[in-house]
Amino acid sequence: DAATSFVHADELRTAFAMATSQMYKNEVPLYGDLVRIVQDINQATLSANNSTNGSDPQGSSSVTPDSPERLNLERHGAIRLGLPSELRTVRHIFAVLGMYPVGYYDLSVAGLPMHATCFRPITSESLARNPFRIFTTLLQPELVKSDDGARDLALQLLSRRKLFTAELLSILNTAEQQQQGHLYADQAEVFIREALRTFSWASGVAASTVDEYARLRAEHPVLADIACFRTAHINHLTPRTLNIDAAQDAMVAEGMAVKERIEGPPRRRCPILLRQTSFLALDEPVHFLCDPSEGDTTTGERNLVQGSHCARFGEIEERGAAVTAAGRRLYDELLAKATAAANDGRTYDEVTADTFRDRYPDDLRELCRQQLIYCRYRCTGKQPTKILEDVMAKYQEAVICWAHRLVDDGVLVAEPITYEDFLPFSAAGIFQSNLQKGSSAASDPTAHPPPPVAPGGAQGSLEEALGCAITDPDTLYAQAQKDSLLASLLELGLTRT
Template sequence: MNQPSFVSPDLIRQRFSKAMSDMYREEVPLYGALMELVEQTNRGVLDSAPDIARQLHNTGEIERLDLERHGAIRVGTAAELATLARLFAVMGMLPVGYYDLTPAGVPVHSTAFRAVHEASLQVSPFRVFTSLLRLELIEDPQLRAFAQSVLDQRSIFTPAALALIERAENQGGLTEQEAADFVKEALETFRWHHSATVTGEQYQQLSAQHRLVADVVAFKGPHINHLTPRTLDIDIVQTQMPAHGITPKAVIEGPPRRQCPILLRQTSFKALDEPIAFNDQADARGSHSARFGEIEQRGAALTPKGRALYDRLLNAARDELKDFPNEANAARYNALMAQHFSEFPDSYEGMRQQDLAYFRYFVTDKALAASNLKTLTLEALLENGYLRIEPLVYEDFLPVSAAGIFQSNLGDSAQTHYGVHSNQQVFEAALGRSTIDELGLYAESQRRSIEQCFASLN
């Protein structure tokens, strides 16, 4: 008896990412304008900066540049999170990293579902930043119980999606038709809903606690709240957004502009104010703002030592600012960031020598033509031009940056302090498994590339 032929999880993820992008472009027309601006900017950078073009060709990132997306979704219960983990697993996406946003006044903790091997990332680098609402942070016990009861009554997955998840788990994959059905059904979880599941008064009570609480609790599904393309120059995009009818947030989140980008820089346009109908109304009389356009520029993944330096410099700049970065202090904040980050080496070789970033190693033509290289160390091979390096792109997120994006779209009235500590153990219990240490993944990718080089050189 012939075994069924299953579609690769990487291809299912690639198809789902495209379907999500198509859906979001229909739902949020401004997203289409944003995509056009990013594509235009990327073409300009590739034409004018041969070094960047060469680096992307060397690493293979040029093929994935137009595919690059990250989404974000927020769920309300442990059961919803655990089922999302199973849904993403069908697409080869695992929970990487733990992010606590409560120190920045956002009552969620999060992980990022993504592929974990560089070969899978090349096929589709689609990621979904997934947040779980911390209901215990709702101060009013009656409101907390009400929110729990509303969430307990909803199902954010279609019956067909649940059946296909179970089928994939039981038979080890999905056939071509099953994969097509899965993409269609899974997409429904991320779709926008114009009708709330609560009354207008209940919505206001939830929103008064925190606007994100209303966003998570008041609808029958979690809806994707942004879908982010990757740009090669976020400063150009930030400058050009107003000319395309898009108002950007005041400051770019993440590190300052550099010759050699590191980690992740993000900006966005403000959340759209969209009409909704409450369940005590026959038509759309209320409004809700949740969905926004975000853009990102990705740089080198940093080692633990590099992250410690990054965090120290970021905190020093923010401490000196003594305020949340906003329109009034944007120029001063940017100047402080540039000043403090002058301490961080701005060359890839400088970062490599100080063990601040992760790299992929490549054998050069000079090495392939040489002999008697077996006795040379890694450093000697690099110094003599037998190996070259390219930075490993950062595939993950930054808690402070994520909170900054959230806050800019939640308004200044968002609560800014919660007297609690992060609780990774509770999050992972809800998830049904441990999150994966992202730094370990980069270290493994770097190690594999070094081993491949030594194997090529015998």
């Protein structure tokens, strides 16, 4: 029975992401157009890749082609919150969806009185199923100038609003008491419905008067966007494109008012980080509250006044390789350099492209060799015997040392290899005893030392006589030891997961 079984957080996240996307399509139809454009371009890109057999032997395509299913689902969105208590509850909502806060973004560097984190899945498995992320910003009232009372007004408006329905809070409580915070199917349905209210546009009914809105907007537009509304409305949703340049052209061709330039690194053979663009925020009708002094005090109802608000938009993004700390330092350095040089008559894009061209390697092997990007390694099925042999030849002692740690841990056993050869003096003794059969003195070679002979050791002449080289027994034992180590190492780590 579906109602009595737990819903996996990954499944719930996908259902939530799809519901959110549907809601935003209804609220902002232009976002629906954006999704269609991106899906058409992704389809075309994937079939073009397939027909050229995808992988480039020179190693130029750096981003693993995600499964088309995941790609079609992939979205990020953004919300802006006013109070720490709101963020706390939002954290619980996203935990039920298998999304956890990752990364700190100080937005004051861009002149915004806010800081942010991103809620997203954190394991490779969950990311592979659906990487839905929500960029979540929290107002920092202490960064808002306070002389004109805008800050106090914002806090006063925020203290009045309730972002979460009682039903949602009750389900969150239930989830926390259930195994791993999971929900049953019937609870999951209510959870999604109620959580969507928190992030909806709520028909554009504001929580403030026009005057209050104007005062906050004059201080900072984002302050009005957060504090004058009753919901933490999603302000954009972003599908992922495999070709942002083509998608941007298609947006323009459809007549969308598009952001002037694509953010992030320049276009590259090996994409890194993230490139983003958007259609501009729409001016949307809003119903503001009437000033209480003008309202109908007999019924307690307040009339609404028509106004507008500009905040919601649609964004697209192309994702590339995650970079290491070194890769990020180089990116930040080149971006700062390009920004500083952008006034010399060339466009920002030209300067950025030039700045990156010679300085940021654009070859997969080089990016890996310089450890500028992170890679996920996996086996192809081919045995790395030759490479391991080389490594063992070069680092023999270290490998043996390591093997004995594995022995100490009981992972490997070490058995002595049987000596298959002979000892010269023993052999000589045996000779003696055989030559002087029956003599008791023959068992003691010191009693009758062998007669002195000229120093020998002419292996070469024996080999000459043999007509072939004589194998050194040592190489055979070393080989046997190495073979066994090789086989064990392959079995341990490289032939199994």
